[in-house]
Amino acid sequence: MKRSKINQCIREMEDLIREHKFELPPFCHWTPEDWACKNEEYDEIRDNMMGWDITDYGLGDWDKVGFALITLRNGNQNNPKYEKVYAEKLLMLKEGQHSPMHYHWQKSEDIINRGGGTLIIHLYNSREDDSFDTTDVLINADGRSYYVPAGTGVELKPGESITLWPRQYHDFDVKPGTGAVLIGEVSMCNDDNTDNRFYEEMGRFPKIEEDEPPYRLLCNEYPTA
Secondary structure (H helix, E strand, C coil): CEHHHHHHHHHHHHHHHHHCCCCCCHHHHCCHHHHCCCCHHHHHHHHCCCEEEEECCCCCCCCCECEEEEEEEECCCCCCCCCCCEEEEEEEECCCCEEEEEECCCCCEEEEEEEECCEEEEEEEECCCCCECCCCEEEEECCEEEEECCCCEEEECCCCEEEECCCEEEEEEECCCCCCEEEEEEEECCCCCCCCEECCCCCCCCCCECCCCCCCCECCCCCCC
16 A cells, blocks of 8 residues: 555545544644654553554555544553553545455444444354354344344444444445445454454555655554654
8 A cells, every 4th residue: 555545545534533523632643753752651552553544454445445543542452551441443434435344353342423424334143163144133233232134234324333242243334425434433452463353364454655755654653662
């Protein structure tokens, strides 16, 4: 993925965030030059991969298969130094863009439509061999619990949310004609290195072609203190 494309994606998400009047923490605005002088006081950001995260899943076509994310806060299941047991993210999914089918081994999460278009999440239970189960899927959404057939696309309009459980397959799409969606995620601690199981094999972080200087550093690029 070209650095120029990553920079463009970040700027587009910043525009969407401003449109919906969501305020970001200070570190989301830091430049690479700012990061060069941040000491160990900011290791929580480094160690828990907080901040910007742009991914094309290694497939090379972000506008069709990709996501733009910011981890706003996060604990760490693998480091006793950090006792926080929760995480929060902000995500952007554009119309015509798809985030592939996957589940998390450990993490349960609430996905919230914070504004914009209509988000569609297709859901499957998983079998022991990690294939799709054909059984009905339990939906927990804004205080309502009910079942839908496997593979159903649950629509979330602005303000609506759904709870996703460990080993529950899900993907993300935008309903055509409704526009980009600003998505919130409130969850258990997030670990994108070990806690994602994609239905089809793919990467999580992009390989970057440096065709221009970075506008913001990604969460796996911070210099050590």
